[in-house]
Amino acid sequence: MVKSADRVFEILELFERERRSMRVAEIAQQLNLPQSSVSMLLKTLVERGYMDFDPQGRGFCPSVRVAFMGEWIAQAPGQSRSLQDALHELAARTGEKVLLGRQSGLFVQYVSTVEPVGVRQLRVPPGTLRPLHRCAIGIVLLSQLEDEQIRQLLHRYNALCAKTGGARADIERALRSAESARRQGYYESAELATPGAGAIATLLPTCVRGQRLALGVAAPTARLHQHRSGFLPAVLAAARLC
Numbered sequence: 502m503v504k505s506a507d508r509v510f511e512i513l514e515l516f517e518r519e520r521r522s523m524r525v526a527e528i529a530q531q532l533n534l535p536q537s538s539v540s541m542l543l544k545t546l547v548e549r550g551y552m553d554f555d556p557q558g559r560g561f562c563p564s565v566r567v568a569f570m571g572e573w574i575a576q577a578p579g580q581s582r583s584l585q586d587a588l589h590e591l592a593a594r595t596g597e598k599v600l601l602g603r604q605s606g607l608f609v610q611y612v613s614t615v616e617p618v619g620v621r622q623l624r625v626p627p628g629t630l631r632p633l634h635r636c637a638i639g640i641v642l643l644s645q646l647e648d649e650q651i652r653q654l655l656h657r658y659n660a661l662c663a664k665t666g667g668a669r670a671d672i673e674r675a676l677r678s679a680e681s682a683r684r685q686g687y688y689e690s691a692e693l694a695t696p697g698a699g700a701i702a703t704l705l706p707t708c709v710r711g712q713r714l715a716l717g718v719a720a721p722t723a724r725l726h727q728h729r730s731g732f733l734p735a736v737l738a739a740a741r742l743c
Contacts, residue, residue: 508534508542513563522560550610550628565603565709566612566628584743588615588716591739595732597720600625600700602638603712607658609639612714625719632658634675637690637702638715643675644682645704645713651679687737689729691722699725701732703740716740 511532516523525543529536543561546552553564569585584601592599592615601613608630633639634655643651655670662669682688691699702717716739718725718732725732 505538505542508532508538509546512539512542512546513567516563522555522558522562524559525561528561550605550630553605564605564610565712565714566610568709569601569612570627585613585615587739587743588613591615591716591718591735592617594735595718595720595728597718597724597732598625599716600638600702600719601714601716602631602636602642602702603709603714604633604639604642605630607633607654607661609633609636609642611638631694632670634658634670634678636694637688637700637719638717640675640678640688640690641682641702641704641715641717642713644679644688646679648676648679651676687733689725689733691725695719697722701725701729701736703736705740705743707743716743 511534512528515528515531525536525540528534528543529539532539543552543554547554547561550566551564552567553562554560555562588599588601596617598617599615600611602609602611604610609632611625611627611629611631614625614627614629631639633643643654646654652672655672655675659669659672661667678688687701687703689699689701693699698719699722700717700719702715705714705716708714716736718736720728720732
């Protein structure tokens with residue numbers, strides 16, 4: 502077997518048994534693996550969005566992304582509606598791409614993306630990362646935070662951009678957008694993440710493993726504006742049923 506792939510599955514199976522956050526040293530000890538190798542694998546999983554890292558407690562835990570990957574496999578015919586079903590129903594109702602996202606550090610990670618049958622547009626595969634302030638789902642996720650928390654996050658983002666040469670966040674603009682999302686219960690973007698495209702997004706009412714999720718419909722800007730009167734209630738209704 503490929504050693505690194507085998508070790509990744511050993512790590513995931515360990516978390517399945519323990520069902521709690523764990524530090525690198527404990528994982529390495531329990532699996533009798535070199536701590537350096539475990540650390541590198543965990544770092545890769547965090548960067549890909551399959552593992553969460555708590556910088557305060559120094560613990561790792563599989564992310565919500567892992568939970569959603571195989572949800573469809575275990576659902577028996579006739580079983581009650583799942584969150585993934587709700588995404589597919591929203592895609593069928595609107596005829597547009599549907600995104601489900603969570604906060605992953607300074608970014609949004611799309612946990613799941615669903616397209617209507619036969620439609621291929623706005624290529625955004627599951628696992629894609631976007632800056633929190635640069636997409637509708639990110640804005641609604643920011644809206645659940647206090648303004649000072651948002652400032653701290655975006656100051657960290659700007660510090661990262663100073664090292665990498667990326668475009669800095671306009672913090673005051675992001676705060677205004679988050680306030681708009683709080684007031685309305687949703688946020689509509691236009692060409693924020695992708696030129697020529699926008700999205701309408703809202704928060705899901707319940708948490709998954711302590712994390713808030715947000716869903717949205719993404720479409721070319723002109724079509725989003727044209728069908729806004731139908732898209733918005735469809736997004737809000739889908740969120741209420743999740």
